């Protein structure tokens with residue numbers, strides 16, 4: 611059985627949603643940090659701050675956890691990244707850890723930051739390494755949040771996380787460099803990953819989580835096509851491999867199925883109809899396991 615650490619805070623809602631959609635609902639009451647998953651492979655489930663999860667996973671308190679790339683790197687914890695789950699607080703996509711300075715400042719990149727500058731950040735290790743690699747001696751000051759508020763009075767620049775960019779803009783800051791792109795990662799303890807039984811359990815969980823992620827933004831489209839129009843319709847259809855085509859009994863029609871991106875569906879369906887497709891249906895997909 612495997613023990614799992616789930617992040618509290620920014621990644622919490624997306625994580626709970628993902629596990630629920632994967633058929634691994636995390637059960638708990640409001641404010642309860644010890645949770646359960648009804649799955650024979652899962653033992654203890656704890657909700658913890660994402661800053662601490664990589665270290666606890668590395669130490670073996672948990673076989674599996676979810677945290678951000680930023681905290682995996684900042685903590686220096688040695689763990690196995692099983693999968694990048696590709697979501698932030700607001701939903702799918704990556705977030706960035708950036709260097710930002712006041713908008714009015716001339717600096718065009720972090721190289722232009724003056725020696726001796728005060729840099730406020732929640733990521734002191736990442737920041738020290740970044741400026742050491744640039745060869746600029748700076749004063750790194752540890753922030754406990756509201757980092758953007760500190761410039762210009764309390765700090766000259768910040769190293770902070772940005773997702774939508776709105777906190778930077780509202781506080782008169784501009785990005786001059788990106789230190790790293792971060793996403794939610796499924797991380798495993800090295801020994802657990804090396805243990806064949808645990809590895810199988812971890813991979814089973816990863817299969818279910820990734821099946822949900824993969825299905826996001828995709829739909830299944832099914833349609834009937836007269837035999838003489840089939841090539842025209844197939845030419846329009848993207849698919850995971852090739853579209854599935856079967857014959858309708860005694861009718862001169864083919865039945866076609868394909869998985870396509872939901873985003874282009876407004877253009878695709880009218881085109882399919884024009885190309886001779888009939889009885890077109892669009893079906894939501896909750897999981898794709900390749």
Ligand SMILES: Nc1ncnc2c1ncn2[C@@H]1O[C@H](COP(=O)(O)OP(=O)(O)OP(=O)(O)O)[C@@H](O)[C@H]1O
Pocket residue numbers: 618619620621660661677678679680681697698699700705755771772773774792793
């Ligand atoms: N929009 C976001 N804001 C903050 N963290 C985010 C965001 N999107 C993803 N994350 C990730 O969430 C993790 C930080 O989670 P945490 O719960 O500490 O968020 P937080 O919003 O900073 O919490 P707090 O409100 O206590 O400051 C990091 O791995 C970070 O990369």
Ligand SMILES: O=P(O)(O)OC[C@H]1O[C@H](OP(=O)(O)OP(=O)(O)O)[C@H](O)[C@@H]1O
Pocket residue numbers: 754755756757758770771772773774775776777778
């Ligand atoms: O690009 P955005 O979508 O605006 O999001 C990024 C902001 O969110 C986080 O702040 P948080 O809410 O954690 O507050 P904190 O600074 O007090 O930790 C992060 O530190 C940025 O300030």
Ligand SMILES: [Mg+2]
Pocket residue numbers: 755
């Ligand atoms: Mg924060």
